[in-house]
Amino acid sequence: MEKIRNSNLLKLLCYILIPIIVASFILSIIYVNLKGDYNNLGIKKEEYLQSEDFADQYISDIIRNVYRIGQGYTTIENNGFYDKIDEHIYYDRTYYNNNVTASLKFVIINNNTNDIYTNLKSNDYNEIIKEFNKKEIYWNYENGNIDTNIEKINKDNIKYMDLPINGLDTIENFNVYTYLDKSSFTYSNTFEIRNILFDTFNKNPNLADVLIPVDVILLAIIASYLIWSIGHSKNSKEITLNSIDKVPYELWMIVCTIIFSCSIMIAESILLYTDISINLVLSTLALGYIGAYISLAIIGVTTIKRLKAKQFFKSFLIYQICKKIKDIITNKAEKVLDKSDSQKKIIIGYIAFIFISSILGVTFFTGISFLLLIGLWILVLYKLLEYNKKLNQIKYALREIYNGNNDVNLNTEELKGTLKELATYVNDVSNGFTNAVKESLKSERLKTELITNVSHDIKTPLTSIINYVDLIKREDIQDEKIKEYIKVLDQKSQRLKKLIDDLVEASKASSGNVKLNIEEINLDELLKQVIGEFEDKLDEKNLIVELKLPRENVKIKADNRYIYRIIENLFSNISKYSMENTRVYIDLIDTKENIILEIKNVSKEKLNISSDELMQRFVRGDKSRFTEGSGLGLSIAESLTKLQNIKFNIEIDGDLFKAILRWDK
Amino acid sequence: MYNILVVDDDKEIVKAIEIYLKREGYNVEKAYDGLEAIKKLEEKEMHLVILDIMMPNQDGIATLEKIRTERAIPVILLSAKSEDYDKISGLELGADDYITKPFNPLELVARVNSNVRRYVKLGSMQNNDKENKNGKIFKSGELILNDETKKVTVDEKEIKLTATEYNILKFLLKNKGKVYSISEIYENVWNEDSIAAENIIAVHIRHIREKIEINPKEPKYLKVIWGIGYKIENIN
Numbered sequence: 001m002e003k004i005r006n007s008n009l010l011k012l013l014c015y016i017l018i019p020i021i022v023a024s025f026i027l028s029i030i031y032v033n034l035k036g037d038y039n040n041l042g043i044k045k046e047e048y049l050q051s052e053d054f055a056d057q058y059i060s061d062i063i064r065n066v067y068r069i070g071q072g073y074t075t076i077e078n079n080g081f082y083d084k085i086d087e088h089i090y091y092d093r094t095y096y097n098n099n100v101t102a103s104l105k106f107v108i109i110n111n112n113t114n115d116i117y118t119n120l121k122s123n124d125y126n127e128i129i130k131e132f133n134k135k136e137i138y139w140n141y142e143n144g145n146i147d148t149n150i151e152k153i154n155k156d157n158i159k160y161m162d163l164p165i166n167g168l169d170t171i172e173n174f175n176v177y178t179y180l181d182k183s184s185f186t187y188s189n190t191f192e193i194r195n196i197l198f199d200t201f202n203k204n205p206n207l208a209d210v211l212i213p214v215d216v217i218l219l220a221i222i223a224s225y226l227i228w229s230i231g232h233s234k235n236s237k238e239i240t241l242n243s244i245d246k247v248p249y250e251l252w253m254i255v256c257t258i259i260f261s262c263s264i265m266i267a268e269s270i271l272l273y274t275d276i277s278i279n280l281v282l283s284t285l286a287l288g289y290i291g292a293y294i295s296l297a298i299i300g301v302t303t304i305k306r307l308k309a310k311q312f313f314k315s316f317l318i319y320q321i322c323k324k325i326k327d328i329i330t331n332k333a334e335k336v337l338d339k340s341d342s343q344k345k346i347i348i349g350y351i352a353f354i355f356i357s358s359i360l361g362v363t364f365f366t367g368i369s370f371l372l373l374i375g376l377w378i379l380v381l382y383k384l385l386e387y388n389k390k391l392n393q394i395k396y397a398l399r400e401i402y403n404g405n406n407d408v409n410l411n412t413e414e415l416k417g418t419l420k421e422l423a424t425y426v427n428d429v430s431n432g433f434t435n436a437v438k439e440s441l442k443s444e445r446l447k448t449e450l451i452t453n454v455s456h457d458i459k460t461p462l463t464s465i466i467n468y469v470d471l472i473k474r475e476d477i478q479d480e481k482i483k484e485y486i487k488v489l490d491q492k493s494q495r496l497k498k499l500i501d502d503l504v505e506a507s508k509a510s511s512g513n514v515k516l517n518i519e520e521i522n523l524d525e526l527l528k529q530v531i532g533e534f535e536d537k538l539d540e541k542n543l544i545v546e547l548k549l550p551r552e553n554v555k556i557k558a559d560n561r562y563i564y565r566i567i568e569n570l571f572s573n574i575s576k577y578s579m580e581n582t583r584v585y586i587d588l589i590d591t592k593e594n595i596i597l598e599i600k601n602v603s604k605e606k607l608n609i610s611s612d613e614l615m616q617r618f619v620r621g622d623k624s625r626f627t628e629g630s631g632l633g634l635s636i637a638e639s640l641t642k643l644q645n646i647k648f649n650i651e652i653d654g655d656l657f658k659a660i661l662r663w664d665k
Numbered sequence: 666m667y668n669i670l671v672v673d674d675d676k677e678i679v680k681a682i683e684i685y686l687k688r689e690g691y692n693v694e695k696a697y698d699g700l701e702a703i704k705k706l707e708e709k710e711m712h713l714v715i716l717d718i719m720m721p722n723q724d725g726i727a728t729l730e731k732i733r734t735e736r737a738i739p740v741i742l743l744s745a746k747s748e749d750y751d752k753i754s755g756l757e758l759g760a761d762d763y764i765t766k767p768f769n770p771l772e773l774v775a776r777v778n779s780n781v782r783r784y785v786k787l788g789s790m791q792n793n794d795k796e797n798k799n800g801k802i803f804k805s806g807e808l809i810l811n812d813e814t815k816k817v818t819v820d821e822k823e824i825k826l827t828a829t830e831y832n833i834l835k836f837l838l839k840n841k842g843k844v845y846s847i848s849e850i851y852e853n854v855w856n857e858d859s860i861a862a863e864n865i866i867a868v869h870i871r872h873i874r875e876k877i878e879i880n881p882k883e884p885k886y887l888k889v890i891w892g893i894g895y896k897i898e899n900i901n
Contacts, residue, residue: 455745456719456745456746457745459745459766459767460675460678460745460766461675462766462767463675463678463681463745463766463767463768464675464677464678464681465767466767466768466769466770467677467678467681467682467685467767467770468677468681470770471681471684471770493767497767501747504747521891521892521893522846522892522893523892525846525847525892525893525894526891526892528847528864528866528867529847529867529889529891529892530867530891531864531867532865532866532867532868532869532870532871533867533871535865535867535868535871552848556892558892560890560891560892560893561891563891563892564891564892
């Protein structure tokens with residue numbers, strides 16, 4: 001089954017069979033119909049000329065022509081069918097599609113006026129009319145007498161004909177001479193085709209009766225098969241759509257309609273031509289038929305495929321356009337709609353505003369409407385401004401929180417709706433922050449307390465160690481080895497002491513557990529004092545201090561003990577880690593916005609460490625732990641600068657170490 | 666022979682202090698908590714008490730309060746707590762001095778000497794005042810500068826100062842309690858303008874401090890107010 005369903009060959013066969021079967025079906029139907037209703041039409045040229053239909057057409061044409069002449073329709077003046085050749089002869093220039101009419105040659109003489117109407121060219125019409133009764137088919141009417149070789153309309157039989165207009169009375173006053181120009185007489189292509197059809201079917205009279213049901217059954221089978229199999233292929237279990245099926249459906253509808261219409265039109269129009277070979281007519285008809293079939297086949301197949309793939313409506317361009325538009329609208333709507341109550345209120349309020357202002361606008365000319373409209377405008381503006389102001393209050397509160405001031409308490413009682421909710425949340429956030437800050441301060445304090453307590457516990461045994469080491473030192477020790485050992489003990493116990501003190505200080509400073517006593521101090525005085533304090537330590541390493549001050553009395557606000565601790569730590573580092581015989585630059589810079597203190601020195605050791613790392617606790621530039629110092633100096637300095645709102649930066653450029661302190665003015 | 670009571674729950678520390686003080690010629694009594702200390706005080710006349718703050722049974726602060734209700738003897742508090750707050754509250758309660766653990770034994774001894782001397786010599790203060798007829802003696806606590814003899818003594822120990830140091834100290838001592846900046850000191854002490862000299866005033870002051878103070882890092886007399894100036898503490 002799958003194989004049958006997926007077979008392309010079978011489908012191709014079906015596509016080829018369909019037009020053949022349909023054609024045979026249509027031809028059979030036509031044959032059956034024509035055979036029943038218009039048996040006489042299905043005859044050959046010679047037989048036709050003998051037929052009643054021919055005679056009917058022949059005589060009807062004559063009567064109509066004469067009638068028109070008699071009615072005077074056929075003058076040049078009213079744009080008739082005849083050119084006036086001389087005084088009494090009118091030449092027919094009428095073109096008729098009707099075959100009989102086109103081949104009908106006549107000379108019509110009005111007995112009253114002796115005007116001659118004709119479609120023949122001659123100098124002497126009296127001469128040529130004498131030749132008429134020698135023609136193969138002729139019909140003359142002279143002074144009320146009919147002379148013809150057409151049996152059906154001879155003087156005996158004509159009374160049985162159903163003649164148009166007033167019958168023979170119409171031509172009463174005329175002498176009519178006519179013959180059929182058999183050489184120019186052709187059947188229409190339709191007749192030719194009918195003849196071919198009849199010739200074919202007449203060979204086997206029962207063929208049509210058999211073909212019709214067989215075709216129907218075959219068509220039904222093929223159609224069912226195609227409907228079932230279209231879209232299935234070996235490659236995929238899904239319905240496969242090709243590029244044809246992806247083109248918008250309307251486009252195919254238009255294209256196929258055009259192809260179909262053109263095909264039909266070509267086929268129809270070719271039937272109207274008379275002087276074309278029947279082979280050309282047939283091939284044109286076949287071409288038109290194939291064109292029509294292809295157009296129908298394309299639209300049919302793609303329709304089935306699209307239906308099966310459930311893509312039929314989606315493949316419509318109009319559907320896609322509508323969907324796009326819907327998507328855009330939905331997308332835009334999604335951006336603004338959130339189904340909240342407040343939004344509903346806004347929308348209702350907006351509609352109300354539009355409605356009221358429209359009514360007031362329409363009735364603007366009445367004084368009250370005018371005043372009410374102005375009032376409404378002012379009210380709306382007032383409400384908007386009020387809303388915005390409240391919103392801004394909440395914004396400012398949030399900014400306060402962002403800036404670290406958690407002590408925010410918005411008055412929610414004046415607010416309504418969303419603003420109230422918003423303000424409540426802001427208050428909650430503020431409280432949350434306050435609690436979090438309290439908690440964190442508490443935990444920092446506990447940490448500091450822990451460190452302080454532990455350090456106290458360490459200090460007591462350390463006191464004994466230091467004291468007894470000192471006592472041993474005072475003993476008269478001869479052994480150099482023991483002296484050396486004691487020296488190590490002495491140094492390390494002193495270092496331990498320093499470490500503990502620094503640890504406590506660092507913990508306090510970083511937790512902010514320090515009471516500040518901010519006052520105005522002179523930075524230049526401080527620098528001189530510190531340089532004085534460190535004078536001998538700097539001298540030891542032959543470090544030359546280059547102090548540059550902008551002026552006397554560079555005042556800053558700080559706690560003098562802690563600002564000293566910061567500078568002291570920096571100087572202590574300089575005296576410990578500077579390269580010997582170098583200069584130390586201390587620049588105090590006074591700008592419009594800041595007071596900047598830059599301290600620069602050249603490091604003895606290579607500083608392969610980042611400035612951030614340097615500021616961390618227990619980190620030293622030399623990465624060794626065997627020199628003096630706890631490694632907490634910069635960390636303490638940084639914590640203390642933070643406490644006093646000083647911006648503290650460290651920059652490392654090769655071996656140049658630069659500490660920058662900056663005060664905002 | 667002065668009697669000194671050393672109170673600390675850490676026996677090794679008491680022992681160490683005893684060794685140091687005995688070398689200085691003091692008679693040392695030992696106690697290991699507050700209650701014992703009070704008992705010892707009642708038993709024997711003491712000239713100075715070294716009192717640890719953190720002790721079992723009765724801590725140093727409570728003991729100090731008790732001592733102060735009856736006696737005026739100098740008390741040196743000994744504590745591992747190094748915060749300013751602890752020092753100040755200790756001093757406010759009536760302690761005469763405050764030493765943080767771990768201490769430098771030399772500093773402890775110096776402070777003991779200083780306090781004992783002051784306590785014992787309290788009666789002779791008036792004599793000093795009488796001597797200062799010409800207004801040529803400047804003093805703050807045990808720091809005495811005699812402008813007639815050009816002698817400076819701390820705890821009766823003579824201090825050797827350079828001429829510059831002497832002049833600076835004299836100026837500050839004369840105006841004790843007041844704070845002077847480097848340039849003010851320079852203007853008042855130097856008569857001729859000498860820019861180069863100004864920069865080394867801080868160095869001179871450090872030198873003075875190192876000479877007159879028991880612990881120059883925690884000066885008793887010559888205080889540094891960072892970023893403002895220097896002053897001699899006004900001590901009676």
